[in-house]
Amino acid sequence: xxxxxxGRRAIETMIRSQDLGGLLRLVETFHGHLCPFISLGxxxxxxxxxxxDRPNTGMEEIVAIVECNNCFTDxxxxxxxxxxxxxxxxxxxxxxxxVTVARRDDGRAVRLLVRPDYREKMxxxxxxxxxxxxxxxxxxxxSAEERHRFExxxxxxxxxxxxxxxxxxxxxxxxxxxxxxxxRLVDSLICSVCGESVMATRTVGPVEQPLCLxxxxxxxxxxxxxxxxxxxxxxx
Numbered sequence: 001x002x003x004x005x006x007g008r009r010a011i012e013t014m015i016r017s018q019d020l021g022g023l024l025r026l027v028e029t030f031h032g033h034l035c036p037f038i039s040l041g042x043x044x045x046x047x048x049x050x051x052x053d054r055p056n057t058g059m060e061e062i063v064a065i066v067e068c069n070n071c072f073t074d075x076x077x078x079x080x081x082x083x084x085x086x087x088x089x090x091x092x093x094x095x096x097x098x099v100t101v102a103r104r105d106d107g108r109a110v111r112l113l114v115r116p117d118y119r120e121k122m123x124x125x126x127x128x129x130x131x132x133x134x135x136x137x138x139x140x141x142x143s144a145e146e147r148h149r150f151e152x153x154x155x156x157x158x159x160x161x162x163x164x165x166x167x168x169x170x171x172x173x174x175x176x177x178x179x180x181x182x183x184r185l186v187d188s189l190i191c192s193v194c195g196e197s198v199m200a201t202r203t204v205g206p207v208e209q210p211l212c213l214x215x216x217x218x219x220x221x222x223x224x225x226x227x228x229x230x231x232x233x234x235x236x
Contacts, residue, residue, distance in 0.1 A: 008056060008081050015049045015079065020162045023079055031074040033151070034158040036122060037097070037114075041075015043166060044112040048101035049080055051110050051174075056081040060088045063179050064101045067094040069227065072114070076101075087183035093228050102177055109175040118169055122161070129153050191215055 014022045023042045028034050048064075049056070056062040064082035066073045066089065076099050082088035102109035123130040132150040136142040142150070166172070187200045189207065193215040203210035204218060213220045222231045 007058075011079065011081070012055055015046050018046065018050075020046060021159070024158065024162060027075050027078045030078050031071065034155040035071050036154070036157050036161045037071040038075050039158045039161040040097070040114055040118075040169060041072040041099075042079055043075075043162065044072070044099055044170065045076050045079025045101070047166060047170075047172075048099070048110045048112065052101060052103050052108060054103050056088070058083075058086040058088065060086065060182055061104050062101065063088045063090065063104060064099055065090040065092055067092045067096040067098040069093075069223070069225070070097065072097050072099075090180070091223070091228070095227075100175065100177065102175075102179055104179055107176045107178060109177045111173045111175055113171045113173075115169060115171055121168075122157070126153070126157055129157065 011023070011026065013019075014026075020039075020042055023046060024034070024039060027038050027042055031038055045064075049062070052062065054062055058081055062080060062082060064076050064080045066076055069091065077083050077089060080088075080101055082101070084091075096113065098111060098113040100109050100111040123133075129150070132142070132146060132153065136147055136150050161169075188197045189200050189203050189210040190196070191198055191203070191212040192205075192209040193211060196212060198210075198212040200210070202213055202220075204213070204216045205211045217232065219230045219232050222229050
């Protein structure tokens with residue numbers, strides 16, 4: 001493999017050396033802040049990549065199947081290198097804080113599920129944090145001073161949770177799975193109304209006069225913080 005193909009060399013080194021603190025700092029720059037579930041994503045990603053023992057160059061040799069769209073998932077994306085952009089991240093909208101990371105060549109996989117009692121046990125370890133969490137995150141309220149204090153506490157917990165034993169945070173399974181086929185290349189067409197380039201698989205009508213889904217006023221899928229929904233042009 002040529003030198004330029006190793007864009008993840010530093011991350012792979014951190015994974016092998018179990019440098020969870022270094023990985024957490026990288027995820028913070030991607031996610032924007034630190035929180036305990038970022039730490040969980042880092043730990044799950046590092047464990048899975050170590051177990052599978054396969055470098056990832058972003059060519060779908062490693063695939064991650066996430067079951068939630070929360071902070072945890074950003075830790076998974078950075079550490080495993082599986083993203084929506086390189087077609088190696090699959091979103092299974094189950095609302096569970098869990099990930100399955102798999103090798104494409106043989107289907108060997110590991111699934112990590114955050115234990116159901118993790119959150120309450122975490123708050124029991126840091127009892128002063130829960131009221132602020134409920135006020136600032138749950139209710140979107142709180143003074144500037146309270147938000148500042150909560151951010152510092154939340155960041156400190158994120159770093160401390162790196163040291164909590166993995167088995168206290170996760171249920172871990174070794175699996176063998178069948179992955180979807182590689183992402184296929186699709187031709188682009190020009191919408192005959194808006195003039196924008198669009199994947200051929202997302203057009204309707206004849207090839208000579210294709211319409212994008214918006215111009216055709218067809219429903220399409222939308223992923224937001226609420227999950228996946230099917231919406232019309234008027235709703236977006």
